[in-house]
Amino acid sequence: MLERRDATILPLPQLTASHDSGEFGDLRFRALVGEAAWAALPEAIRARFGKRVADCRSVLYAGEIVKCRMSLAGRVLAQVARVIGAPLPLSCEVGVPAVVSVTEDSAFGGQFWTRMYGRRRGFPQMIQSSKRFVGPTGLEEYIGRGFGIALRVEVADGALHFVSDHYFFAVGQLRLRVPGWLAPGGLRISHVDCGHGWFAFVLSLRHRLFGELICQTVMFHDVEAPQ
Numbered sequence: 117m118l119e120r121r122d123a124t125i126l127p128l129p130q131l132t133a134s135h136d137s138g139e140f141g142d143l144r145f146r147a148l149v150g151e152a153a154w155a156a157l158p159e160a161i162r163a164r165f166g167k168r169v170a171d172c173r174s175v176l177y178a179g180e181i182v183k184c185r186m187s188l189a190g191r192v193l194a195q196v197a198r199v200i201g202a203p204l205p206l207s208c209e210v211g212v213p214a215v216v217s218v219t220e221d222s223a224f225g226g227q228f229w230t231r232m233y234g235r236r237r238g239f240p241q242m243i244q245s246s247k248r249f250v251g252p253t254g255l256e257e258y259i260g261r262g263f264g265i266a267l268r269v270e271v272a273d274g275a276l277h278f279v280s281d282h283y284f285f286a287v288g289q290l291r292l293r294v295p296g297w298l299a300p301g302g303l304r305i306s307h308v309d310c311g312h313g314w315f316a317f318v319l320s321l322r323h324r325l326f327g328e329l330i331c332q333t334v335m336f337h338d339v340e341a342p343q
Contacts (some may be wrong), residue, residue, distance in 0.1 A: 128132075139158055141166045141167065142165075142166055142167060142273060143166070143169055144249050145165040145166065145269065145276075146162075146165075146166060148249075148255060148256075148269040149252050149270070149271050153270075153271035154271070157187055157274065157309075158272065158274060158309040160311075160313070161275075161276055161307060161309050161315070163275065164228075164307075164315075164338070165259075165307075168169055169218050169219055169220050169227060170220045170222075171220075172221045173220070174217055175216070175217070175219075176215065177215070177216040177217075177336040177337065177338060177339060178214070178215050178216075178217075178336065178337060179214050179336035179337055180211060180212060180213055180334070181205075181209065181211070181332065181333075181334050181337045182210055183210060183331070183332065184207075184208040184209070184330075184331070184332040185330075185331050186205070186329065186331075187327070187328060187329055187330075188313075189323065189326040190204075190321065190328075190329030190330040192327050193300055193321075193329060193330075195330070199261070200259055200260045200263045201243070201244060201261070202241060202242075202243065203243055203245065203260070204243075204330060205233060205241070205330065205332050206241055207235065209235060212233065212235060213234040213240075214231065214334045214335060214336065216229065216230065216232075217230045221246045221248070224248045224250075225248070225249065226246050226247050226249060227246070228244065228245075229244070229245050229247060230243070230244050231243040244260070245258060246258045247255050251266050252281075253267055253269075254269070254293050255267045255268075255269055258286070262285045262286040262287065263283070263284075263286075264283070264284050265280050265281075265282075265283050265303065266280070266281040266282050266283075267280060267281060268280075268281050274308075274309070275307060275309070276306070276307040277304060277305070277306045278303075278305040278306075279304050280302055280303035280304070282296075282299070283299050283300070300323070300324075301321045301322050301324070301329055302321070302323075302324075303320070303321050304319075304320045304321075304322075305317070305318070306318040310335070313337045314335060314336065314337045315335075315336055316334070316335055316336075317332075317333070317334040317335075317336055318331075319331070319332045319333075320328065
């Protein structure tokens, strides 16, 4: 079905002054999950997703891929998805470096997330997306060539989860919602704090007919970026 892209934009608060540090914080993820759920998260997760990245600032995380498995259908999907920017891991290599950078998407008031996955042969794989605080769920991730995912943000078991609600293609001021039977599967990305500055990034993609397509775990630690 066709929907207007600006039909439902949640009025989320954006920045607030921190009484502890005197710096500004970002309240948008906090507003999406609600005060009670936000308070249930570990302090380290609240700090990461409440950090302001505007004014030419950046946030960096570094680590390594520790687990990755893909079914045959998952491998085919990952290769086909290269036409929209290769948003899925292309190999099951583990023990290779990984880096994430978060910067401001000033044009749309969101955030650019760039992941770099090392490979034992050849250049690293780059995965880029833009998180925008718009749409019926309050958060949409734009991958490339008009393709995007509406995400629900949830808190469960002390972790922050980004769960696909539906997929769409943006066409000018309209967007074409992908029917469920054509969707690549249910996507779930979890941010699990592991203490001592480390956290697990867990990506799971499951299809209602083909089962698990991709499951990847990457261990990251906080990196202080120069300002």
